Amino acid sequence: MDQQALVRAILRDRAKLTAYLWGIVRDVHATDDVFQEVCVRAIAKRESIKDEGHLFAWARRVGRDLAVDHVRRRSASPLLFDDKLLDMLESDWDEKDKIGAAETTEALRRCIGLLPAAGRELLKMRYVEGLKSGQIAEQLNRRIDTVYKTLTRTHRALMECVTRRLSAQERGA
């Protein structure tokens, strides 16, 4: 692949790759580090990467190995999904590659706008400010289980909304 095309593709769909890596390492900064390393390796290997499909399958496999290494280095008894389960999760991403990252982002943006203020505040605290649920519970003077429950409901509402929007978009197209 041409270097600029490769870089554009990987930046455009970076959320999918970092989501997969984050699901393994569960640390934003470590995810960024692994992602950067994947990008460096992809650029070095660009001549043997045929197309975008090949790129993302390759990047997920390389990123997965790096992420697993990272988790193993971080802890003596790491919580890691086994290879078979990671294969299964990876297969699911192949399906998700069919939906553009931009469409998902736009649908999410609109769906977040439909959430109640409390739900948006919770998303902000968890993902923008990077607070864990225990810290959120302390701030809001709630039980941690209540925070998990509310966060779960918020994510569920978002998933439903995004699914509907993307389906409607697909039907419209």
Place this chain on the structure above:
Amino acid sequence: MTEHLEQNEPFESLALRYLEDGVSPQQFAALAAMLRDDPRNRDVFNTLCLHARVIADQLAPTLRDELPAAPIAPRSRWRGMVVRHAKPFAIAATFVLLIGAAVSALVISAAQRSAATRPLGPAIASLVDATDAVWEPSDVPTSVGSQLGSGFLRLRSGSAVVAFVSGAEVTLQGPAEFGLNSAKRGFLKHGRIAAYVPAAARGFTIAAPGCAVIDLGTRFEMSVGRGGQSQVRVTQGAVRFETTDAAGKTVTTSQLLAHNVANLDAAGRLSTAEEPESAVAEPNISTPVSLDLVDIVAGGDGLGDRADIGLDPATGGVVPRFFSREIHSDGEYHRVNDRPLIDGVFVPNSSGRVQVTSAGQRFAGFTAPSNNGWGPIWAWGPGRAGANLDESAWVRKVSLGGRLLSMHANAGLTLDLDAARKAQGGASPRRFTAVVQVAAGFSPARVQAWALVDGEPKFSVTLKSGDAARAIDVPLAAGSHYLTLATADAGDNYLFDVVVFQNPVIELDRASRSGPVSTSPLEKGIVP
């Protein structure tokens, strides 16, 4: 997926706990089994991860802009538990700052006890100038240009200027013993200082035995005798003056305005007085006035703390939201509307005669065969680096904080020095200073950075990824009209060639001012 979601809350809760590292081995095994057994759970798990990353990386500004910020933790005290009241839900940047302050304060407290402290942690200031300075053994480096961590500077005689990464500048007059404990806090053990605090560093605090001065945006002088008596003189703007007990607890608080003087004697008795304007018109210690290029690019007059906005080097258009994509140049020089101190922008190329000022001055030295650029010239707000993956690719791993202006190759920006001179009542720009470095990107970068005055090169450097930061100090002659900053791809390619100018400022010569000068938002009537 919808039908499945309605029945499956326990799985999602478990997944959320796992993603924040909050599951036991048993819960983890249960989660793995659920994922293994049901493809719908795998779909939900991956979707959850995707939504979380998109929200964090790309929709953060949306959430941040529409919702009020979380409460900011209370200001730390000099002694005792520095973050004892800090709530863990403070915004991330504030949290980091407070942790830094806590570490630094503890270090300096230790220094007060043992005088054995050495610099620790990241640079919080730079020693930018010294005149006839004779130093005693200090905890931090004393050569001009040094990056300073926390610790004490001990100046036997002469004067020295310390620029904090927050933008505050403190001029020490020897003999003085001055401690640095964070980007927004110092400690005057004895001696005399003058502080200049731009709006961006509002809240900058200098503590002393028995008192603390919290700047509300402007200038003040402070002296502390070896016997413990203190004097604070506000030369412009306002400060909050606190007296403290031996444990560092605030005893009294008062606000001092320009021309107010507070005296605290060794017994802790406080008296205040007002001096006639002529008595404080010229501070005894000269304090610099500097124009912040980050503020200027963001639409300010150089004295404020505007940020989070950019300029398109290919068109001169204002860019309200950061983007990361290729920009195509028409090869022309473009004026910038709504930025009175900016003459124009351009995209350097290797044509040999690139117009770099509106007066038609051209420069032939750029090595920029790409002919195009990538993304805007961007004024970075505090805490934004790393907020978005696109953005983090630009400024991530830049080793210094402070005010940041990034210019991805190929980009050029020209400042109108005559306009700056006029806006500042005739004060003459005397030099341009900054620290320049390459941001870590996804692939190795090699890039040129240039500073030109009236089209003539005054500074250039070719930097590679991982190179140390370089200081820029370009003198500006009285008759200079234009200052140009430019980045060029150095002939390889322009991918990830991101140059970051840290604390880029134009210093003005106060002595040459011919009339009333607006030097801070306070003087414009924007009183906090």
